[in-house]
Amino acid sequence: MECFIPTERGIVTGGVVDEVTLDKLRSSKQDRLFVIFDECLEIYFYLKGKNLSINSISIWINEAIVLESSEQNIFTQIECHEGVLLRLEESTYARKIFRSSVVMTNGYNNKVRLVVRYGEKSVIKRLNGISLQEEEEERDSSDDEMLTSFEPVYSLLPSDDSELEKVSSTTLTKADDEGIGSEDQNQKDEIFELEYPIYSLINMRLRNTALEQISSIISCLEFQTSKAAESLISKHSTSESFSMHFDRVSYNLVNRKAQTEIEPVSKFTMPFEVYLRDSYSINYKLPLLQNSQIYPHHVRINLKYELVIGDKRFPVNTIWETDIALKRPVNPNLIPNASSSTLAVNQSAKPFGVSPRLSATAVSTPSLLYNKLKNVKFSILNNNLKVDMGKKFVLRLQIINTSPVPLDLVVYYNNQSPVIQNSSNMTLDRQIQLYKKYKKITEGIILLSNDYKIPIIDPHETYFVDLSFIAIMPGYYQSLAGLKLLDLKTNELIDIGTGASILVQE
Known part of the structure; x- marks a missing residue:
């Protein structure tokens, strides 16, 4: 075969x-x-x-x-x-x-x-349209007038030969037929x-936000090439050409009777090509109904593309259905407890104009997550780096899940300039000067695989995540304040960037 x-x-x-x-x-x-x-x-x-x-x-x-x-x-x-x-x-x-x-x-x-x-x-094959087994069943049903659940009366009589008498002609017929197929049954x-x-090349997720002012739901479809795509190229491809040609990305609102395709909020040109470490976000607008929480919208998402490696093409058609789950408000009980010295150091904001103080605790000590995730800890293993501007570097994040629940996490980096604090005693020129200064520092490092979906981390499992960055501005970065983990189940945000210090050289 x-x-x-x-x-x-x-x-x-x-x-x-x-x-x-x-x-x-x-x-x-x-x-x-x-x-x-x-x-x-x-x-x-x-x-x-x-x-x-x-x-x-x-x-x-x-x-x-x-x-x-x-x-x-x-x-x-x-x-x-x-x-x-x-x-x-x-x-x-x-x-x-x-x-x-x-x-x-x-x-x-x-x-x-x-x-x-x-x-x-x-x-035992078809013989003139009827198999031997079917012939036997027809013979039994026509000749034997007793129901199969009944026994002959003589079988109840005490006799040494009663066991022999129970063997009917029907049983013998079955034995004969079994002899016909015994050779076939013995064949293994x-x-x-x-x-x-098997590789999954795309990470996808759907983020939904309710805008009550305009009675609408903004549904954001996000997809990006996965780490598995890089693994596939490194293991199975001798060609450097790798791309995915998308012919269709459709977002359909469906119910039991019909479906209708929803157009993106902004026009999106088809077809298009996706390369390694590319990510896309497409926004769709749905009506916000009064019972949207009880009876959510049901959508079907279809991505049709071809993986192109050299001269080979692999057609892929992904169809995904889900309910539109609206983002829940943040529970105030999930606010981190500042009594922990580690959390107090990691989450303290550094205002403009205040010289940062280096501390071994703030740089390398693993942090404990709070409340529901209190038995989960994470740490950046290579936390002190000296890198060259314009070259990729990697931070390795270790996540140890000793909690009884699995973790569903996303890593993202929001490297925007922080709000100026304690600026009441500063002139406007001084505030602008500090803003420009710290903007270069805070926006000088970019996470290449932003919004990276981490595979499910089961209880009592340790997972390592390699995060790829590139520095576009020289300088010393005491921390990556915008590097965070998002728990998709509880919407909790965990700051993980305070444990890294990076020196970028020209």
């Missing part, structure tokens, strides 16, 4: 499949080194004998089984000059495999594995396995 998942679509166009077409499938199969999440795949199975059939198929992602079937209607048989060529229906695997959240939550090192059991066709199925790494 052979399995083909070609990188080129449309090799099998119709008609009888000959040896030339099979060779093209084999050649394209050799080019297949990975699978893209939501990729539009063509999956073929070639059995070299007419008497062979697939008895079952199962598809796994990591240790989770996402598809298992022994039905024959999930295959389409294609006429072949010798052997049997079957194609797995695209609707079957697209609906089962790529609707799984295993890849999206795990993030890295994902595998997709196909396990196929096949063998010779059963000896052959097992075929095929495994590929």
